[in-house]
Amino acid sequence: MRKFIIVSLLAGIFLAGCNQKTEMKNPFLADYNTPFNVPPFHLIQEDHYLPSFKEAMIQEKADIDAILNIQEPPDFNNTIVAFDNSGELMRKVSGVFYRITGANTNPNLQAIARELTPLLSAHNNSIRLNEQLFEKIKAVYDKRHDLNLDVEQMRLVEKIYNDFARNGAALPPEQRDKLKQINERLSLVSLQLGENLLAETNDFKLVIDNTDDLAGLPDEVISAAADEAKQIDMEGKWVFTLQKPSWIPFLQYSERRELREKLYRGYFMRGDNDNENDNKALFAELLKLRDERSKMLGFENYAAFSTSDNMAKTPGNVYDFLLKVWDPALKIAKQERDEMQKIIDREGGNFKLASWDWWYYAEKVRKEKFDLNDDELKPYFTKDNVRNGVFNLCERLYGLTFKQHHDIPVYHEEVEVYEIFDNDGSHLGLLYMDNYPRPGKRAGAWCGTFRNGSYENGKKIYPIVTIVTNFARPVGDKPPMWTWDEVTTYFHEFGHGLHNLFADGHYRRTSRDVPRDFVELPSQVLENWAGEPEILKTYALHYETGEPIPDELINKLKESSHFNQGFATSEYIAAAILDMDYHTMDISGDLDIRALENASMKKLGLIDEIIPRYRTTYFSHIFSGGYAAGYYVYLWAGVLDADAFEAFKESGDVFNPELASLFRKHILAENSLGEGMEQYVKFRGKEPSIDPLLRQRGLK
Numbered sequence: 269m270r271k272f273i274i275v276s277l278l279a280g281i282f283l284a285g286c287n288q289k290t291e292m293k294n295p296f297l298a299d300y301n302t303p304f305n306v307p308p309f310h311l312i313q314e315d316h317y318l319p320s321f322k323e324a325m326i327q328e329k330a331d332i333d334a335i336l337n338i339q340e341p342p343d344f345n346n347t348i349v350a351f352d353n354s355g356e357l358m359r360k361v362s363g364v365f366y367r368i369t370g371a372n373t374n375p376n377l378q379a380i381a382r383e384l385t386p387l388l389s390a391h392n393n394s395i396r397l398n399e400q401l402f403e404k405i406k407a408v409y410d411k412r413h414d415l416n417l418d419v420e421q422m423r424l425v426e427k428i429y430n431d432f433a434r435n436g437a438a439l440p441p442e443q444r445d446k447l448k449q450i451n452e453r454l455s456l457v458s459l460q461l462g463e464n465l466l467a468e469t470n471d472f473k474l475v476i477d478n479t480d481d482l483a484g485l486p487d488e489v490i491s492a493a494a495d496e497a498k499q500i501d502m503e504g505k506w507v508f509t510l511q512k513p514s515w516i517p518f519l520q521y522s523e524r525r526e527l528r529e530k531l532y533r534g535y536f537m538r539g540d541n542d543n544e545n546d547n548k549a550l551f552a553e554l555l556k557l558r559d560e561r562s563k564m565l566g567f568e569n570y571a572a573f574s575t576s577d578n579m580a581k582t583p584g585n586v587y588d589f590l591l592k593v594w595d596p597a598l599k600i601a602k603q604e605r606d607e608m609q610k611i612i613d614r615e616g617g618n619f620k621l622a623s624w625d626w627w628y629y630a631e632k633v634r635k636e637k638f639d640l641n642d643d644e645l646k647p648y649f650t651k652d653n654v655r656n657g658v659f660n661l662c663e664r665l666y667g668l669t670f671k672q673h674h675d676i677p678v679y680h681e682e683v684e685v686y687e688i689f690d691n692d693g694s695h696l697g698l699l700y701m702d703n704y705p706r707p708g709k710r711a712g713a714w715c716g717t718f719r720n721g722s723y724e725n726g727k728k729i730y731p732i733v734t735i736v737t738n739f740a741r742p743v744g745d746k747p748p749m750w751t752w753d754e755v756t757t758y759f760h761e762f763g764h765g766l767h768n769l770f771a772d773g774h775y776r777r778t779s780r781d782v783p784r785d786f787v788e789l790p791s792q793v794l795e796n797w798a799g800e801p802e803i804l805k806t807y808a809l810h811y812e813t814g815e816p817i818p819d820e821l822i823n824k825l826k827e828s829s830h831f832n833q834g835f836a837t838s839e840y841i842a843a844a845i846l847d848m849d850y851h852t853m854d855i856s857g858d859l860d861i862r863a864l865e866n867a868s869m870k871k872l873g874l875i876d877e878i879i880p881r882y883r884t885t886y887f888s889h890i891f892s893g894g895y896a897a898g899y900y901v902y903l904w905a906g907v908l909d910a911d912a913f914e915a916f917k918e919s920g921d922v923f924n925p926e927l928a929s930l931f932r933k934h935i936l937a938e939n940s941l942g943e944g945m946e947q948y949v950k951f952r953g954k955e956p957s958i959d960p961l962l963r964q965r966g967l968k
């Protein structure tokens with residue numbers, strides 16, 4: 269026993285010594301001393317994060333206290349700029365930590381993230397709810413018109429003030445308490461809605477126990493269903509679930525109409541089964557809470573609150589825009605329906621197409637009219653080809669050049685680092701590219717920054733951008749070859765990358781504040797160039813012969829982009845309208861969610877064969893995803909990107925350098941110098957038209 273105590277004491281001393289040592293060497297707490305001041309990944313250890321975050325919180329609090337302790341009256345510099353600059357160490361550590369936990373995590377880092385969440389949320393609340401701080405900000409805001417501020421400075425004051433006000437900082441104390449209660453209840457309700465949806469999704473299973481019922485399904489779909497069965501001790505049977513990779517191929521290929529119906533019903537009735545996981549009453553409560561909160565903050569309804577911070581500005585603008593696309597989309601959807609009905613009649617089906625038949629007959633149409641196999645395309649889209657395609661495009665549009673560096677520390681050996689030079693040869697920033705999947709990397713593709721571009725005492729701080737994807741690795745001795753979806757995703761993320769590289773606000777809050785319905789414009793617009801024949805011919809070269817992609821494949825690619833677009837656009841708009849209706853309607857009485865949903869879709873004129881992409885009870889975007897009164901943004905950005913690209917086409921030169929420089933200036937570099945639409949008009953000379961999007965999707 270005695271011995272044990274001595275040993276553990278020694279261990280304690282040893283550990284304490286170790287901690288001191290790591291703290292002394294903690295690279296976050298010193299100058300990085302690396303090329304371009306990049307994070308020193310070779311020195312960063314997992315146990316550096318938590319102490320660094322704790323120190324960062326202390327320092328940020330001290331920054332805030334310093335603002336509060338200034339005796340002179342609050343002004344633009346001593347309050348607004350000081351607040352904008354506060355928390356430097358926090359930016360430094362979180363810029364690394366949250367990129368790494370996305371791209372290269374492990375159970376230790378996940379545990380650190382869990383430990384951090386409540387600490388950071390309490391820390392952030394102590395700033396956002398700090399009354400003294402808000403008083404000072406408000407004092408500057410109230411006299412902002414007498415301060416001789418330039419446009420960017422004025423916007424900075426307004427943005428910071430609004431951030432606080434939208435959280436209720438401007439309300440009298442008793443109302444602030446009420447708001448706090450609403451917020452707490454809202455987060456619980458939203459959590460419960462999500463948990464119910466998860467339970468409903470997991471509870472449903474379509475079990476098949478005879479091979480006749482597998483008719484029509486491809487082999488790989490059948491074997492995935494057999495694996496699914498094995499996992500739940502139903503070996504020898506086949507199980508289909510409500511996860512996309514399971515239900516979509518079943519609806520596409522199963523020849524058993526009654527089973528398609530069963531599975532699709534399982535999908536679209538989630539949360540609407542009048543059982544313990546039913547979401548209708550909870551959703552009604554959510555609407556009432558949101559409405560009450562919005563009215564307290566001075567808005568007519570939740571949609572008015574939500575859109576006021578976006579490019580759209582008002583719910584009316586969102587409706588106008590959605591309804592403009594709705595008519596042409598529904599018209600094409602009806603044509604698609606009629607075409608499928610013809611196939612049913614031709615095959616002697618003797619029934620009317622139903623919603624659970626759509627995928628099955630659409631697949632038949634696709635095979636007849638739009639057949640395009642990814643394997644035909646892949647040999648033209650090697651990793652090097654695609655990267656060169658993007659680099660060349662950036663050179664032609666913006667005069668950028670790229671140089672790979674091999675001596676810069678990286679967080680994983682597969683990461684490549686490029687230095688980017690501006691059109692005058694000056695340094696513009698760094699780009700880290702991390703292409704392949706591995707355990708510890710979250711699914712999907714994204715663009716982030718280790719460091720945002722900004723200014724410090726007038727001196728430019730250069731951005732460090734990272735693009736992370738999960739694209740196919742090389743197989744055997746062949747180069748990595750990517751699908752068309754991967755190619756466009758690459759261009760998409762690169763578009764976000766350019767936005768990060770070009771952003772040139774003089775303050776942090778004006779440099780990096782992009783409304784949700786604007787943020788996908790820079791990324792989606794680049795996808796247009798990926799498929800432009802003139803540029804495809806330069807980068808899509810066969811990996812063996814070096815031959816450029818043939819016209820026949822280019823045409824197929826273009827045609828296939830029109831497949832099923834009436835349906836896809838209609839089911840999307842139906843959900844977007846449902847979202848807007850809920851957040852603008854009078855919700856004072858009892859809410860019958862099923863009846864409200866039906867009424868909303870009836871008013872819109874949705875046809876029976878199509879169900880909104882999300883019905884209310886599983887519309888997680890709007891009950892827990894942060895897209896409430898904001899599901900419209902995807903199509904909004906689609907209209908913007910198609911119209912922006914149209915400007916280049918109209919000019920007769922898809923690489924038009926003057927247009928590119930206008931796009932860079934007003935959309936990418938100075939996007940927060942004005943309202944989104946103002947900036948767009950500065951680039952385009954007019955507001956966007958929906959026609960280019962309609963043509964792009966074959967709706968016109």
Ligand SMILES: [Zn+2]
Nearest residue numbers: 760764788791
């Ligand atoms: Zn994006």
